[in-house]
Amino acid sequence: MKKSAKRNYNTYFDNAATSFPKPKEVAREIACYLNELGGTYGRSSHKRAIEVSKVVEETRSWIAEILGVKKSSHIVFTPNATYAINLVLKGFQFKHKRIAVSALEHNAVWRPLTRLTHEIGIEVNQLPSFDDGLIDLDKGSEAFSNRTDLVVINHQSNVNGVIQPIEKVKETMEDIPLLVDASQSLGHMELNVEKFNIDFLALTGHKGLLGPTGIGALFVRNPDLLFPLVDGGTGSNSESTEMPPFLPDKYEAGTPNIAGIFGLRAALLHKPSPQHSREDFLALIEDLKGIAGIRILCAGRTENQGDVFSLTSEKMDCSVLGRALDEQFGIETRIGLHCAPMTHKHLGTFPEGTVRIGVSPYHTKEDFDYLVHAVKSVQGR
Template sequence: MANTYFDNAATSYPKPPAVASYISRYINEIGGTYGRGAYRRIIESSSALETVRELLAKILGTGNAENVLFTQNATHAINTVLFGLNLHDCHVLISPLEHNAVMRPLHEISQRNNVTYEVLSHGPDGLIEVDKISRQIRTDTKLLIVNHQSNVNGLIQPVKEIKASAGSIPVLLDLAQSVGHSTISLDTWGIDFAAFTGHKGLLGPTGTGGVYIRQASAVNTFIFGGTGSRSESFEMPFGVPDKFEAGTPNIAGIYGLWGALENPPDHGHEFSDFIDFIREVDKIKNITLFRSKDISRQGELFSIKHHKYDSGYLADLLYSKFGIEIRSGLHCAPLAHKTLGSFPTGTVRFSVSPYHTIDDFTFLLKALETVSIL
């Protein structure tokens, strides 16, 4: 039976079996909180969180695990940085494929604090024109924000080159769609801030994620509260992770993420199989494919538009006739759709996971060929 779930850019499914078993073990056998005591349950749960922190640091390509901080999701992580930087009367550069996880907090800050933002020069598929970045940097430019992999067309930006062109301007990287799929090298790239989630490419549960902050002193505390440390003071601790991890963390969720990281599934396909598949999609009549122009910069998701049907109807058609589960519309990324020319109707998006096989791609291809001529 075909795996017809192609909405992994929203959240991954299925999860590795270890996700549920690790959560169950925590709830049924451990149950301790994090860093709030010295008995066995707390020691075990605290050790687990630090183990996951180390695993995430390796995935992110940083040797500074203490600078990897737990959040609810990538949106929470982005807000932690944007509001923690205390931006006032300045200029921010953004990539052309940003998600509302960036655009909404940035818009709010622009309204509150007289901050202007400008889209980086780019090609028709949203690829940033690296050689033009220096021309857009102003004396009051304080931040550059880059969506590493688009959640609409799957384009992967050249982060290393972008950071090099940005010079001393700090870079915030949104890794929501790329972590777990692409190689991440934060230290090598020289990235200052990075936001990620645990429930997409990492195959963990919802409610997990994190933020990487290279220098804790650069970002003010966003959420205040108990940390289990320096409890005699009303001031937040200055050091990491406590400065950014107020309140009880989602320990059960982090255990589930641990299960996913320690027990990744075997891949049902090679990346080349996916590329072969989207090349075939590109041949289908009456369908426009949205992907990276440079196939070497393509992540494992793409979008389409039907020349006759709107995106919502097409998604309903694919589900009712073939059971294919997908996301249609603007994908919380109106800026990306404006960049790609698919605003305001949006697209139908397909995103894969390690569980998909060549047979699944063949099933989807035949379904798309069928609806293309209806």
Template sequence: MIYLDNAATTWPKPESVSKAMKDCLQNYGANPGRGGHQLSRMAAQTVEETRRLLAQLFHVQDPKNMIFCQNGTHAMNLALKGWLRKGDHVITTGWEHHAVARPLEAMKKDMGIQVEYIPSGTEGPVDLKRLESAVQSHTRLIVSTHASNINGVLIPIEKIGEIAKKKGVPLLVDAAQTAGMVPIDVESMGISMLAFPGHKGLLGPQGTGGLYVAPDLPLQPLIYGGTGSRSEDFQQPEERPGAFESGTLNTPGIAGLGAGIQFVLEKGINEIHRYESLLTQYLVDGLKRLEKVRVFNSEYPSVSVVSFTVDGVEPLEVAMILDEHYEIAVRAGYHCAALAHQTMGTDQHGTVRVSPGYFNTKEDLDQLFEALDEIVKAFSGL
């Protein structure tokens, strides 16, 4: 199987990831922070080491401001529901994943928040002048994805961060498609909250993720319960990170996540981004040479996500044929991002999405080109 669906979940993982998870389960599979015995301390040490690695990766000064979550969507819901209040005004973009759009739309219905979507501009994927002018006295948050999961376009977070800082409004960033693949510095980029999954560019297992929260941002917990501290008190503790990590953490998953981050740090994000950019350009060039294939690549800087369609063939059918007849895994449809498809003008049928990763090769893409050429000829009656 040639796996080209890394925008959903990266695979394969570094061997160190499964080794770390196995070591945790076999040798110290106790609850972190829920007991004074040595197994519990070992588990807690693994959790805190992964937290430290995350802080290092995102240039966070205090690791206690890194909160572990189930995934990026959980992190996004924690950020939105822990910060927004009834009647607040929120500014976001036309590129957002449902992890952003659906919670906002639900809160608009249930809490009366106002949501303003900023479209693309003539000079970039987001109209920055319109975004800045949209800020009102009751604007409480600006939310933006860092890169589209449809065509990989990179959103100018640094410039949005400058606007947010100038206007005194926190900036929440969805780093689902960039964490581990593009350098992120939360302070220099003006990011107040950063939501990310562990199973994509960080090369960890599913069921992991996290949220960075700026130290001066008074976020409310999404889930209340046991934290392993202040157990004599009925009130939720306020200290980070425990205030936001009620219940038992996914210690084996966090162990694997730590190994994935270590791999990323050792290889270097710039090197990973360079290699994936080369693959992406090779992919775009190869697709454009095929007849009846329309490529929806970004004209701006992007990550390794490319969408296309085949004239006269539904995207879902293309993906099914690639899977069943050629053993090539891609994803087709709307990719949980209706807003982005509306922005691109592909909301009628969606697209086929190809997302090569660090472990893919040009030979993998050559086989994709050959398969698509045969599919086009078959449906054209050639």
């Protein structure tokens, strides 16, 4: 296969960082807001502002419907999932200062928890897990006690794609509140907060949902458990110097990313049909496993495998492998620790990291075959 053949394939495999391409309507709607509609949200009564506010609330309702949320006011817009996670961790009303987390958490969880250990003495306990990071349900129940304030679980790992059994985990937790990081999973699979009995769910718009960067959201079941993280204007209760007590205003200080919300709405309304099957994706993993000297980091069982996985080479550092894939075949990946050092420590790939592969609905089986060809060629040299 000639080097120039890369132009005929979708060689962007960095979708776990941010999705690309986006539906064409995303850019179109953002431009429409910036160039034609204008106006702000929830702060003025003229026609332009009313139209913008209508779109914002419509988008909120769309997200609520996707998550199975009965009242859309329980969806709070944030700049990203990291902000949403911080809102919960730093606004939570702790009683015992004890948190349990999975083995596959992102630094969006670990860094605020590290600060909280220094500032208020939070105790962080890691849930028992199998080698791939999947929570061991038989042992996990022993980790929950009436002195655990909050459990935090990354629904899908951003390193090896392991999907945690949220519903089964929640069943073992009794009444302990659960925060789910759905950054990698939402858009790729069903996630119903009522079915899974989730208390808080953080999401981002620019990954599986195929929206723009700079827009995320948080589902809050019980606002009495959280203090606001940021205070400021909301367009409501303006006679008071305190934040409104009602949702979503309690957590939405300041002007939101309206252009981002327009783009996210477009992505939700124009979701593309997948150009590959589940079988094609699983076959990709198996084909890469068959290359001598290549180790694949993925779920131990296919039913727990999400649309992300990683690989390493016995012959070269991941940085060398990743650069070779890019320079010789145009394959774009993410190299290193993926902002998840604790995950890599659990998987035995710290401190070097891995080459991460993240697929999207736009990939075809032919794109997967080209990726296998590229890895095989680089590894064989």
